[in-house]
Amino acid sequence: MPRRLLLLVVSTLVLLGGCATPAPVSEGDPRGSYQYTEKYLSWLVDREMAENEITGLSIALVDDQQVIWQKGFGYADLENGIRAAPETIYRAGSIAKLFTAAAIMQLADQGKIDIDQPLAAALPEFSIKSRFPTAGPVTPRNVMTHHSGLPSNFLRGMFVRDPARFESVVDSLRDEHLTFPPNYVFSYSNVGMALLGAAVQKVGGAAFDEHMERQFFRPLGMPHSSFTPRAITKAYDRNKEIEVFSLRDMPAANLLSNVTDLSQFLKMQFAGGRSGPQQILSGASIAEMLRVQNADLPLTFNSYVGLGWMLSGIEVPGGGPVASHGGSLPDSHSMMAMLPEHKLGVVVLANSVTAHFAVSKIAGEALRLMLEAKTGIRQSPAPVVRARERAPSSAELRLFNGHFDTMVGLSKVSTESGQIDVEAVGHHFRLVPHEDGLFSIKYKVFGLIPVHVGAFDDIRLSIASVDGRQIVVGRIGGESLIFGEKLNPTSIPESFLQRIGQYEIIGKIDGPSPDHIVLKEDDGLLVGEVRFPEIPELLLRIGFRPVSDDEAVTDGLGSGRGDTLRLIHEDNEERLGFSGYRLRKKLN
Structure with missing residues (x-):
């Protein structure tokens, strides 16, 4: 959800051209006909793929228990001329989080997990330090709503060629701190979902990937879906194949699937948790996952979330609540969205770096057109009234x-x-x-x-x-x-001022890593600067707030904030520690 605004900002550096082919015009199809929907979406997908240089994309539309249209565009494998199809397997990214949340809710239905009890009750190995002595516990519920206060990521070993098992984060977090008090602010956490996956393993009695295969993929009829520690699909950047790295936190983002399989998950939602003769989730759990969980928190600002589902970000006027979840990996993007009140859903998967806006735009337009075709509800664009500019006071x-x-x-x-x-x-x-x-x-x-x-x-x-x-x-x-x-500027301890300078990461990094790391003072703030060789023009600056003579936290609110930077003495030298990394000061 926050990435949507972030990428809008970054996208200012690219001005997209228009498409010469005009959009198709509706010919007044009868109610319940999706013929115009298919025509318009085919035009829209072609336009978005051309403008954004997307190599391959697949889409499926679901009306209750029917897949009414599915199609592939472009190429799954450009080098070998293999066209994209509904059956093409993609990296579905963070759509995985919906399945992990569903697994927790299924165990709750069975009385094996209480989502409002401390996570440690289901996963006794879990512990983490806290600077908030009066705060409540981390629970499965606030992990699923991204209000747990857990770090967003444990960075070392997170995005690599050969990842460790995701359960390794359980041990890694013992020396870390909560970033915020639980139930305080939305802070998207891949680590949190990895912990839920570990809880599923512990309580379910089988490896997470095996549990998901047995409890979800097989009964839902999803034969081409799997959780896997390694990426095995191709990905592209402006139609050039790129190396695909794996995400360690498998329950958070390592779902491989296609639009045909993911349509089965939407059907289950529309059937109150049933799939054929089997009750996968209770109707109460389906409803609870779609209920706004953070309405009463002061930092919500109308940005709502359910359990797993995001309930803001895509607007379909007249369609009621929109539940969605995207999957944004550095090499590919996806979107699954639905109108629960009308039992309409869409899945869009793409294999390209540049597809982020396209999958969201296509999904939103699909829901709008499907709603009109099914119900006759037409969304006329509201007139845009812009207040005049003025001088700042x-x-x-x-x-x-x-x-x-x-x-x-x-x-x-x-x-x-x-x-x-x-x-x-x-x-x-x-x-x-x-x-x-x-x-x-x-x-x-x-x-x-x-x-x-x-x-x-x-x-x-x-x-x-x-x-x-x-x-x-x-x-x-x-x-x-x-x-x-x-x-606000703060007093920077002398211990940190003595560590001002350029740093390098200690040890071999099996994946993308920064080539420029600097700790500096800027107008009374302790600031870190990072550049990556893949995007040399992008300078990432991070403000740190000292909390002691040897610890500072990334300042601000939300995802990626509150992480601890430590001064460490080990192996006879002074180092910095951050999210599992060890940093050594470069010699001049």
């Missing part, structure tokens, strides 16, 4: 001047020019206030000239104060979410 200039942690890393905001100028990820932007109190974003060409960019047109920002924190709220349509937070 003196209060706004004072508020925005400084450093902000954002979804694209640490951003430096300057108001010396009388405008709100932002430097982030190595690029320059301007926040422009409007008369309605919201702010829009302009990209500054060559760091000088502010211009409108299409990817920013739907984004509006505002400031909210919660628990004394100055929070930037991002709005896209009817969805709001935490975009960032203003950081």
Whole structure:
């Protein structure tokens, strides 16, 4: 869900061209006919694949217990001329989390797990340090809602060629800290889902992949689906084959499947948990997974989540709640979404780096068109009324001047020019206030000239104060979410100031790794800078807040925040420790 806003920002660096072929026009098909839906989606997929240089994509549409259309586009294997088809197997990415959550709910139906008891009751090996003595426990429920306070990731060994078993994170987390109090803020956690997978193994009595095969894939009729520790499908970046790495946290993202199989999961949802004669999940569990779990939390900002399902991010006016989950890996993207009230669903899988926006856009359009075809509910676009731009007030200039942690890393905001100028990820932007109190974003060409960019047109920002924190709220349509937070300079202990400089990772890295790691001081903030050779133009800056003489945490709210940076003395040298990595200071 937050990645949607993040990638909208990053996408400003790419301006997409239009498609010369006009969209098909509806010929007034009778109610219940999906003929126009198929025509329009075929046109849309072709356009998105051309504009985004997507190599292969497959789609399936589900109406209750029927797959009404499924088709492959492009190539599953470009080098060998193998066309994509509904049967093509893709990396489904984080759609895996829906199955892991379903496995937990199935064990709850059987009375083997209580999702509101501490996770350690089901997984006694689990423990983690905490700086929040009055906070409640980590539970299966708050893990499934990404409100557990667990770290988002344990980075060392996470994305490699030859991963360790995912259960290894249980031991690794014992020396880590909770990043937030449980039930405080949405913080997407792959580690949390790995722990749930370990709990499924412990309680279910079989290896996670075997359990999922026996309890879900086989009874649902999903013969081509599997959880696997290693990626075995091809992936592409602008039609060039790239190396595919594996994610250690198998229950979080290592699902291999096709649109035909995943349609069976949607059918089960629409049948109240049944698949043929078998009751896979109880109707109560199906309903609970679709119930908003975080409505009463002060940091929700209308960004809702169920158990496994995301309940914000795709809007279909008149369609009722939209439940969805995407799968975004560095090399491929996917989306599964449904309208539970109308028993309509869609699955889109793609094998390309550049498919992130396309799979979400195609899925949203599919639900819109299917709803119209099935019910006659037509969504006329509401007129867009833009409040006029205005000059920033003196209060706004004072508020925005400084450093902000954002979804694209640490951003430096300057108001010396009388405008709100932002430097982030190595690029320059301007926040422009409007008369309605919201702010829009302009990209500054060559760091000088502010211009409108299409990817920013739907984004509006505002400031909210919660628990004394100055929070930037991002709005896209009817969805709001935490975009960032203003950081205040803190006293940096001398022990950290002595460690300022360039660092290198100790030990061989079996996967992508940064080639530039710097710890520095910037206007009273302790800042880390990272560059990756795969994206040399992207500079990731991270603000750290010292919590003791030898520990600091990544500052800000949400995913990837609250992780601990440690000063360590081992092997007769001073090192930094972060998420399993050991860093050694480079000699000048």
